[in-house]
Every structure is written in structure tokens, then in C-alpha cells.
Amino acid sequence: MIRLWQRVGKVRAIAVLVLVAGLAGGLLIANRQTQHNATAEPVKAADAASLPRASASPSAAPASSDQASAQSKAQDAAAAAAAQAKAAEDAARKKKEEEASRSNTRSAAPPAYPAPASCDVYSGNKKTGCTLMVAAGFGLDQMPCLEKLWNKESGWNPLAHNKSSGAHGIPQAVPGDKMAAYGPNWYNDAATQIKWGLNYIKGRYKTPCGAWSHSQNTGWY
Template sequence: MKRTGAAARVPRRVIMKLLAKRAERIAASMASASPEALPPTDVDPDSNRGLGYRLMLQFGFAADQWQYLDALWRRESGWNHLAENPSSGAYGVPQSLPGSKMAAVAPDWRTNPETQIMWGLAYIAARYGDPEGAWGHSQRVGWY
């Protein structure tokens, strides 16, 4: 069976620790707005991609990581928060396998793209360090 989606086991405590650090960074940066916070011109700011760009920066990834995150999640789900892989059951924007792992962030994981993206960013940070690492792994083996 071909593995797809975010299938590796990352302990819940690691995901939660990374999300706590993200919250601290957001609180610290609330006073200053960066022009970098605006998504690239080809990204609708009101779309899941626009949300993903903002959350990626808030999470602490540099703007140059966007090309990798965007490529990864375009391929995985097309940024569709309702995407479900019929063969593996991987779910949501990050194609979490199983999707219920995203409940570590919030119980609305089935329908809330923000919950899914936050979980996916923490997963990428814990497992690969950054979106470039996740993209590289996905390019080599077909999943991340």
C-alpha cells in the first residue's frame, strides 16, 4: 500500500509544545505588523492558502518556506480542508493520517482549516524541521 499524507507518529506532547511556542511568538509580535505578513500576490488572502501563509509566518517559519509549504499542500489536498483520500483515509489540508490526530489542536478538526493548518505546521516542525524538509521528503518517497 502506498503511504500518503502525514502518517508518521509524532507524540501529542511534541505537537502541543510547538503550538504553545507558536502562541508565544504571536503574542510577542502582535505589536508590530510586518509587510511580510501580506501573502504573495497570487494568493487570495481570504482563502485557505492565504490563511496558511499567515499561520506559517506566525508559527515562526520564514517567508521563503512558503514555496515548499504551498507546493506540498497543493499536491496533498489542493488546500481543501474537506479533502479525504479514499484509499488511505488521510484528511484535510495536511492530509493527516488518521485525521483524528488533529483533535490535539481542537475538536473542530473536521471542518476548520485553521485547526488543520496549525496541526500540520506543528507536525512539519516536529518531523522535518521546516516545510522545505517536508517537501524534500515528499519528493523523494511520495509522502511526508
């Protein structure tokens, strides 16, 4: 019994020693871990401090500035080209509209002297003049001009005579005997005088309206 207790006592003593040794070892390990951590942080800090810092590239900012400037210039050039193209398009459209407007005005405007339906609207020497005019190859649209021209020159009177110039007859030929080429009765015959007058107009002014226009501008034909 005594030996049993002695053995138990030894076992307890050994267990206590093992426990104490374990505690001591744990404390030692913990102390070393703390020291390691304490020394590791400064090293990391020192390592971090010793690492080369990334320096800003001196050309980075200018490159970015040049790129922005080039982009701005490109945008300005594009805007200017677009504005120029729009201005050209607007000018072309305006010109086209003006031409269309002028064309419509010309087509819508009535002729200055409406053509008669036929020579029957006239009488006397004017009717004879209209008939001979059409026979000479002129259109009815020329008759209003011929009427105005010879209204001004002679009032369609075959005996009209200008003493100062010698002009005679409906067309006021100068001298009057020129009309003899179309008949011996040139002095008082309306038809003979009209034939001469139409031939004169055709050779010099091409149409009665051409002769009338010249007469309006100069006072004579």
C-alpha cells in the same frame, strides 16, 4: 835616414805580426765557439730527452667524468623538483578557481522558490496558511514549499479525504482525528488543520521545504 827606415820597417813588421796574431786568435776563438755550440745543442736535446715526461694522471679523467655525472644528476633533480612544484602550484590554482567559480555560481543563482513579498499575495486557505506559518516561526521563503506540498496532498481543501488510508484535510493527517488536539472542528476547519500540519512538519522535517524535499524523493511526507 837608413836607420829611420830600418826602424819603420821593424814597426811595420811588428804591426803585421800583431795583426796576424789577432786574426789567428780570432779564428781560434770562433772555432772554439762553434764547437761549443755544436756540442751544447745535443746536450740540451739529450737533457730534454732524459727529463721525465709528465704522465697523465689515471684518476684525472674519471674524476672529471664523475664530476660531470654528478652535475648532470643535480641538474635533473633540480628540474624535476621545479616541475613538481609548478604542477602543485597549478593544481592549487585550478582548485581555487573551481571553488571560486562554484561559489560565484551559488551566490548568483536565484533561490529555487523565490519568497513572496508578503502573505497578501495569496488568498483563501493559502493566505491563512501563510499567516499561520509566519506566526509559527517560519520565514516567508518557506511558503512556496508549503504551497507546493499541500497542493499535492489536498489542493488546500479541508474536506479532502483518502478513503483507502483515512488521510484527511489540508495536511492529510492519518488518521484525521489526530487534528482534534488543535480544535474540535478539525474535520472541516482550515485553520485548525493548518496548525496541526505546521506542528507536524516542524517536529519531523524542521521546515516546510524539508517536508517538500522528502515528498519529492519518496512521494509522501
